[in-house]
Amino acid sequence: GAVVSQHPSRVICKSGTxxxxxxxxxxxxxxxxxxxxxxPKQSLMLMATSNxxxxxxxxxxxxxxxxxxNHASLTLSTLTVTSAHPEDSSFYICSAxxxxxxxxxxxxxxxxxxxxxVT
Amino acid sequence: xxxxxxxxxxxxNEEEPVHLPCNHSTISGTDYIHWYRQLPxxxxxxxxxGLTSNVNNRMASLAIAEDRKSxxxxxxxxxxxxxxxxxxxxxxxxxxxxxxxxxxxxxx
Numbered sequence: 744g745a746v747v748s749q750h751p752s753r754v755i756c757k758s759g760t761x762x763x764x765x766x767x768x769x770x771x772x773x774x775x776x777x778x779x780x781x782x783p784k785q786s787l788m789l790m791a792t793s794n795x796x797x798x799x800x801x802x803x804x805x806x807x808x809x810x811x812x813n814h815a816s817l818t819l820s821t822l823t824v825t826s827a828h829p830e831d832s833s834f835y836i837c838s839a840x841x842x843x844x845x846x847x848x849x850x851x852x853x854x855x856x857x858x859x860x861v862t
Numbered sequence: 863x864x865x866x867x868x869x870x871x872x873x874x875n876e877e878e879p880v881h882l883p884c885n886h887s888t889i890s891g892t893d894y895i896h897w898y899r900q901l902p903x904x905x906x907x908x909x910x911x912g913l914t915s916n917v918n919n920r921m922a923s924l925a926i927a928e929d930r931k932s933x934x935x936x937x938x939x940x941x942x943x944x945x946x947x948x949x950x951x952x953x954x955x956x957x958x959x960x961x962x963x964x965x966x967x968x969x970x
Binding site: 747749775777779786787788789792834836838840850851852853854855856858 | 896898900903904905906907908911949956957958959960961962963
């Protein structure tokens with residue numbers, strides 16, 4: 744089945760530094776990938792939609808200059824948390840849909856998430 | 863706004879069927895109904911999806927009401943590994959907006 748690999752699974756960084764999270768579709772191509780954030784005991788919140796070869800679309804309230812998204816190829820999207828602060832500590836999850844399947848009906852494939860802790 | 867309503871939690875006994883309800887009374891004609899589940903500290907896992915007809919796969923069955931305002935995810939024989947948060951999602955724009963889901967506990 745379709746696999747989305749997310750790396751790293753866990754990262755601890757100091758306040759003020761930047762962290763890059765990678766999301767790869769291993770056996771399919773994805774023109775669109777989605778980035779979610781999940782705080783403890785809460786549901787997933789969509790942060791942005793990453794489009795291959797173009798700018799990402801951010802949800803309301805998500806700072807595009809703080810959460811930089813790059814989708815340079817059909818199998819890789821990256822999320823960079825810039826100047827991270829403790830309140831950015833969260834579980835970040837990416838997902839992707841097979842480009843060869845229907846946009847509205849095909850399932851999303853999720854990575855296993857990245858636990859970010861900012862000290 | 864997730865636009866679906868699910869019970870916060872449900873309990874089941876191992877090896878018994880589980881019926882997880884979802885209300886989506888404002889669903890539009892082009893919205894699919896998707897179900898995902900999430901185990902602790904993992905990304906969500908696709909379970910099943912459908913538009914109008916009932917659907918079956920190796921994991922579960924999805925029963926969709928005739929007016930499409932509600933649906934039920936059916937796990938035919940719950941196992942301990944089915945304990946997770948189950949999300950019912952309306953999808954029509956490519957992305958999926960998650961609600962709070964139903965936390966399913968399975969008792970041995």
